[in-house]
Amino acid sequence: MKQNQTLMALFPLFLILTIAAEVEGTKLFVFGDSYVDTGNNLNASSYKLPYGMTYPGTPSGRYANGRVLTDYIASYLKIETPTAYTLKNSSNLHNGINFAYGGTGLFKTLFDGPNLTVQIDSFEQLIKQNVYSKSDVESSIFLVNDGGNDYVAFAVKDRNLFGIEKFMKSLVEELSVNIKRIHSLGAEKIFVSLLPPAGCVPKISVVSLYHKCLDPLNKVSRNHNTMLLQVVEDLNKELGKPVVRTLDIYNSFQSAIETMQKNHKENSTLMNPLEPCCAPLKAGFACGNVDEKGNKRYTLCEKPELSFFWDNLHPSQNGWNSVFTQLELSLSQIIGGGGGGGGGGNLTIMELYYFSILILVRC
Template structure:
């Protein structure tokens, strides 16, 4: 009778084993579904309240009204969250005790690794806020080990350098100092317990409308794109060194440079073949007069900007930020490589 019971139990265990494995896998996936974000306006989803991200026409495509994104709709954070099958993490400035389940977004538009022209928390200060949450036991060791950390910053540091120095003569030395600061911040995030840290490579800054306007939005400025490629080369070297030092691939990179460039080149070709399609280097939201300033209004509250007819066909929303369509196109380029991040 005992042997018969043992046989029955063994048989039931065999039947239950696939279910137990499924539950274990589900638990593991659920544990990985948090996203912690650091950086600037490319990933900020609502931390910079006194900015154009909370004024029309921002958010006109999604969610239909200004909501803290420097875009007409979704930004990179939204697409990474969708890949993880979670809602975008709550902006730090909007956090409360009930909305921590998807992580937190500490990114703040206009900031960098160093102090920039925007009076906001740089990446180091953002990490301090993250550390505070850990010290308050909002997130535990398992959360940190299994969640994805996304860091996007650097372009505003170069802008600040250029405006302060009015030249790029010492740019190589600045790149070296900036990358050293990047490494300091990456090490710090890892020291807090994070095991999956992704750093974006710098976008081709010579293609931003604020730069390409010099060519009538016809071409990227290759000399400034060289700043991005040199920055990215040094980043890749340092990320490789960090992983070798740790003996495991904690740090990964996301190639915004080539995904931007590839999308822009494809759209330029389409525009050349069909002039009714939008020039990807031209911003959708622009000022009526010389230059452009998306969202500008005069003293009487009258709009001092124009909007393209179809934002859904644009790549750039304003002078530096991709539109939702632009970000979606970039995400499509990156999607096949996102699996290796988690």
């Protein structure tokens, strides 16, 4: 009896050590766009000041003043942030690799760069070169964050607003194809980000009074997410196990923004979370721009550490930290659990009209 009690007392410790052993040594492979890019787009504004001013203290290719989602997930896994694919060498591959490239998507976007398919091509090539073994891939975490730039490109190029739902279906189907391909290469733990609330980014919210989220555009994100959640559910049923998980970026953004908005109302000296910390002086300028004399074409907020958005499209380090705090529980899915979601519904004509506002975006 006493022996059984001792074993029961030691069980929680055994469970903790088992979890720690599973996470320890895990590699992280990242695919997608600027929300998770840590330095692949060498020609981007993210390699100019004031990007990186908080961390690492100089521009590092991150689209923020400091850490982004990739950094926080790597920290959670107790590993160093995986190196950007562009910057890889034989000595810095032990934590995985980040293939994400700012401005890209699943299809052709407004920017040249490797889309998700090409990023997976690069990963597959490393496997063929025996840079990573079968066991490396099976024990690793895969993060996919993509799709936002595709909607921007659709709004700017196509402008057929009544075709948005058909486009949405094709986009999610393409994402499903790429997820299946990652799994076919041996991945057993794939995290796919839901889209954030599109109507809340400063580039969009600035058209409303007092920087408020435009819900009709948020509904585009919600509909996309609902469709993606169904695809993930069907895919896991097909595979017979929960290989693919979703990270609820949408509700994490919403929750963090609502909390900061409440604080702003109670204390007007705090920033409105929908205002960018690094703001262009006028239309056509962007964070990081300078003129031929070196004069800044942007302004900086006094306390970047209190902002939610760094520039017109990307969260600040504080913003990502707030979002990750909401996501941390979801990451327990590494060792079991299920996914989450958000509601959708067909878009009305008025909502399609609001979607046209995305034409203003040049990310």
